Amino acid sequence: MNLLVHAVVVWLFLIGVYGIVTSRNMIHMAGCIAVAKSATAVLLLAIGFRDDAAAPIRQATELARGLRDVVDPVVQALMLVDVVVSAAITALLLALAVQYHRRAGSMEPRPFDAPRRDNPGAPGLSR
Amino acid sequence: MSGTRASRWLFAASALVAGPLAVYGMSGLPPFGDSIPEYGRLIAQIALHERAVTNLVAAVIFDYRGFDTLGEQFIIFAAILGVAMLLRDVQRLPGGEPLPPSDIPHRNVELSDAVTAAGRVLLPLTLVAGIYLVLHGHVSAGGGMQGGVVVAGALLIVYVGEGYRRWRRITPPALLDIGKAAAAGAYIAIGALPLAWGLPFLHNVLPLGTPGALASGGTIAWLNAAAGVGVAAGFALIFHEFIEELQPPETGGRR
Numbered sequence: 424m425n426l427l428v429h430a431v432v433v434w435l436f437l438i439g440v441y442g443i444v445t446s447r448n449m450i451h452m453a454g455c456i457a458v459a460k461s462a463t464a465v466l467l468l469a470i471g472f473r474d475d476a477a478a479p480i481r482q483a484t485e486l487a488r489g490l491r492d493v494v495d496p497v498v499q500a501l502m503l504v505d506v507v508v509s510a511a512i513t514a515l516l517l518a519l520a521v522q523y524h525r526r527a528g529s530m531e532p533r534p535f536d537a538p539r540r541d542n543p544g545a546p547g548l549s550r
Numbered sequence: 551m552s553g554t555r556a557s558r559w560l561f562a563a564s565a566l567v568a569g570p571l572a573v574y575g576m577s578g579l580p581p582f583g584d585s586i587p588e589y590g591r592l593i594a595q596i597a598l599h600e601r602a603v604t605n606l607v608a609a610v611i612f613d614y615r616g617f618d619t620l621g622e623q624f625i626i627f628a629a630i631l632g633v634a635m636l637l638r639d640v641q642r643l644p645g646g647e648p649l650p651p652s653d654i655p656h657r658n659v660e661l662s663d664a665v666t667a668a669g670r671v672l673l674p675l676t677l678v679a680g681i682y683l684v685l686h687g688h689v690s691a692g693g694g695m696q697g698g699v700v701v702a703g704a705l706l707i708v709y710v711g712e713g714y715r716r717w718r719r720i721t722p723p724a725l726l727d728i729g730k731a732a733a734a735g736a737y738i739a740i741g742a743l744p745l746a747w748g749l750p751f752l753h754n755v756l757p758l759g760t761p762g763a764l765a766s767g768g769t770i771a772w773l774n775a776a777a778g779v780g781v782a783a784g785f786a787l788i789f790h791e792f793i794e795e796l797q798p799p800e801t802g803g804r805r
Contacts, residue, residue, distance in 0.1 A: 424581070424582045424583070425576075425577070425579065425581055425582050426573070426577075428582050429572075429573050429576040429577070429579075430573060432572075432576070433569050433572045433573050434569075436572075437565045437568075437569055440561065440565070441561055441565070444557050444558065444560075444561045445554060445557070445558060445561075466576070469582055470579065470580075470586075470587065471586050471587070471590060472582065472583050472586075473583060473584070473585065473586050474583040474584070476586075478691070479594060479605070479606035479607055480604060480605050480606070480607075480690060480691055481597075481598045481604045481605075481606060481761075482604060482762065483604060483760070483761040483762030485598060486598060486599070486761060490594070490595065490598070493594050493606065494586060495586035495587060495590030495591070495594070496590055496593055496594055496597075496606035496607045496609070496610050497587070497589055497590040497593060497610050497615075498587075498590065499607045499610075500607050500610035500611045500615065503607060503611065503693065503695060503696070504611070504618075504619065504622045504695075507622070507626065507695045507699070507781060508622060508625050508626060508629075510699070510785075511625070511626045511629035511630060511784070511785075511788070512629055514629065514630075514633050514788045514792075515629045515632045515633050515636075517792070518632065518633040518636040518637050518791065518792075519636060521636070521637060521792075521795060522636050522637070
């Protein structure tokens with residue numbers, strides 16, 4: 424079971440990196456980064472998981488009746504932060520893609536002549 | 551392209567080394583489902599008694615690791631700043647020449663009555679659900695950040711159902727700017743409160759209340775609400791920046 428979880432983690436990460444390496448489109452690339460990043464989600468939740476344990480939400484009655492076993496709240500907090508931050512980072516990457524398209528005239532990651540005042544005929548402007 | 555082929559080979563070679571190495575590196579971890587790390591186990595044991603919150607995740611985010619959440623709030627802040635700086639003022643190049651019109655078709659879409667009607671049903675429900683998630687973040691499943699995203703999504707329903715003008719009137723960017731900044735400031739102010747008593751930054755000084763009640767957890771509830779406002783305003787700002795990409799200048803966009 425351990426091997427399976429860790430193999431999934433590594434596979435998710437590598438398939439995401441493979442997408443980044445071979446990507447021909449900036450938006451697709453932002454998606455691949457999200458896939459690679461989700462490997463950490465599987466690893467963290469696997470570390471914090473515990474058989475026959477409840478979600479880390481307690482009831483006030485547990486004060487008197489004794490505490491139930493719960494899964495690790497720390498990794499869940501890490502994941503929560505990760506989800507919010509990565510949504511904001513994805514927005515940043517997509518804004519970069521918008522700007523890239525405006526300058527390069529395409530979504531394909533490749534070297535291009537940035538349109539400048541002294542180079543008005545560069546591909547970015549001629550489109 | 552040869553560049554792509556070379557990078558594929560480079561990837562294959564690195565993956566063959568790094569993949570098995572990573573699996574081997576993780577093989578020392580405790581068996582799956584057997585136990586949880588000591589730090590999490592300890593917090594799960596003490597949080598209910600010590601902080602009077604039932605949502606242990608909220609206790610971690612807004613109390614035990616509250617300082618890390620402050621950093622996280624500023625990561626979001628920086629990301630939104632980046633989005634705004636990348637997308638604002640793009641009509642002109644550094645040299646002062648206007649950019650050529652882009653080839654995205656002008657989107658002045660007629661709104662569908664069905665979408666508007668569905669939006670009017672969904673908006674209040676989603677908004678209430680989001681506010682509920684924010685306010686009860688320290689009591690039950692949910693929290694400021696999740697609820698904040700739901701509130702921002704509810705506001706987006708206005709754009710989908712009512713069109714750009716109403717969306718802009720209901721969420722003026724100046725107000726969102728203030729909301730986002732005030733939320734970040736409130737987080738620091740609540741954190742700085744204990745300094746007046748000579749206690750550490752983000753120390754939980756407010757009365758803890760009864761576990762399970764809305765007024766419980768001391769500063770956790772307030773930090774949770776600040777994070778909710780911050781995330782809601784922040785994501786609404788991100789939506790603004792992208793939606794304005796599709797709008798003609800006369801309606802306040804920059805197409």
